[in-house]
Amino acid sequence: MGRQNRGTNAGPQDKQHFSHSHILKLIMNPTETLNCNACEKPNNSHTPFYGCNTCQYFLHDNCFNAPRFINHSSHPSHPLTLHQIPSYSSRSYTCKACGSAGNGFCFSCAACEFDIHLQCASSPSSILVNSHLHQLELHFGSPYEDKNIKYNCDMCNVIMNRDDWLYYCAGCDFGSHLHCAITSPEVGVFPKQHRPIPNSNSNSNPNPNPSQNSNSSWNSHANEAVEMINSVNDDHDRLIAAQIRAQIEARGRRAMLDSI
Numbered sequence: 001m002g003r004q005n006r007g008t009n010a011g012p013q014d015k016q017h018f019s020h021s022h023i024l025k026l027i028m029n030p031t032e033t034l035n036c037n038a039c040e041k042p043n044n045s046h047t048p049f050y051g052c053n054t055c056q057y058f059l060h061d062n063c064f065n066a067p068r069f070i071n072h073s074s075h076p077s078h079p080l081t082l083h084q085i086p087s088y089s090s091r092s093y094t095c096k097a098c099g100s101a102g103n104g105f106c107f108s109c110a111a112c113e114f115d116i117h118l119q120c121a122s123s124p125s126s127i128l129v130n131s132h133l134h135q136l137e138l139h140f141g142s143p144y145e146d147k148n149i150k151y152n153c154d155m156c157n158v159i160m161n162r163d164d165w166l167y168y169c170a171g172c173d174f175g176s177h178l179h180c181a182i183t184s185p186e187v188g189v190f191p192k193q194h195r196p197i198p199n200s201n202s203n204s205n206p207n208p209n210p211s212q213n214s215n216s217s218w219n220s221h222a223n224e225a226v227e228m229i230n231s232v233n234d235d236h237d238r239l240i241a242a243q244i245r246a247q248i249e250a251r252g253r254r255a256m257l258d259s260i
Contacts, residue, residue, distance in 0.1 A: 015050060017064055019084040019105075020057050024050035024064070038063035038084075038105040039118050063105065066118055070107060074140040074165070075114050080107035086115065095120055097140075097165045098178050120165065120178065127167060129181050131155055132174050136167035136181060143168045143175065155180040 013026040019037070027034070027049040034043045034051065038059050043049060051058040068082050074097070083106050086093040092103050097120035106115045125138050132154075142149065142162040153160050155176045160166060167181040168174065 015064070017050065017059065018068070019059075020052060020055070022052045022055065022057075024052055024057070024059065027051050027058075034058045036060045036063055036104075038066070040102070040104040041119070062122075063118060066105070070121065072107065072116075072121060074116070075109055075112070078109045078111060078114075080109055080114070080116070080121070082106075082118075083108050096163070097121070097123070099161050099164045123165070123178060123182070127181055129155075129167070129176065132169060132172070132176075134169045134172060134174075136169050136174070136176060138165060139168050139175075140165050143170065151175060153177045153180055 014023050015026075017024055030043055030049055034049050035041070036043070036049070036059055037057055041060070043060070048061040049058050050061065050064045066082055069079050070082075071079050085091060086103070086106060087108065087110060092101055093106055093108070093115040094100070095102050095106070095117045096114055097116045100117075102115070102117050105118050107118065107121045108115045123138055126135050127138075128135055141147075141164070142151075143166070144151070147162060150162075151160055152158060153166075153176055154174045158177075160175065160177065165178055167176045167178065
């Protein structure tokens with residue numbers, strides 16, 4: 001017997017989102033400009049929206065479907081968690097990708113104070129632009145070995161922040177800001193995992209350390225939890241997933257303490 005949404009008149013395409021207490025209704029081809037509460041961008045391309053008219057709360061389809069957790073190659077040491085509101089007292093953050101401020105959703109690593117916009121997190125790994133013949137590759141900071149070298153964006157001629165991401169052609173030494181290369185950035189479709197959490201191979205370690213095995217096992221369980229939490233939409237299932245996640249995190253902390 002299937003569960004029903006409690007106390008709602010939701011249609012078959014209407015959905016609940018963790019960021020809002022009301023059911024969000026699917027809005028196809030909106031006739032007015034709607035601003036997405038997640039990426040803070042309007043519906044320029046007339047993409048489908050999910051919205052609550054009562055609260056004037058709207059999400060692009062891709063923002064609605066952004067996963068709760070990702071493993072991103074820009075921050076390989078920890079997974080990034082999707083936050084509806086920045087966890088800082090200022091209720092804002094500075095995106096580590098593009099350097100601009102954000103007040104909407106972000107992918108965040110609280111331990112490292114690492115935060116990126118949704119649209120930056122979904123930036124393609126390579127693109128073609130009209131102003132350059134070759135494909136540009138995404139770099140997570142300065143493309144030069146000498147990190148003290150200053151360089152300009154070859155599209156707007158403004159000096160670039162050496163910590164910001166850029167698109168770059170190594171053969172021509174041609175680089176561009178993200179926002180210059182992609183003039184109207186939108187949140188793309190996220191894979192469930194950008195890069196899987198690595199698991200230790202028992203055959204590659206002839207003298208395994210028990211604490212390493214414990215941490216490896218925890219990583220494996222955490223990866224499974226990420227996959228599960230990304231796949232659920234129902235309120236009840238999300239609650240169960242959150243409880244499982246909390247248990248796994250507690251086990252992970254105990255495993256790390258035991259290995260010290």
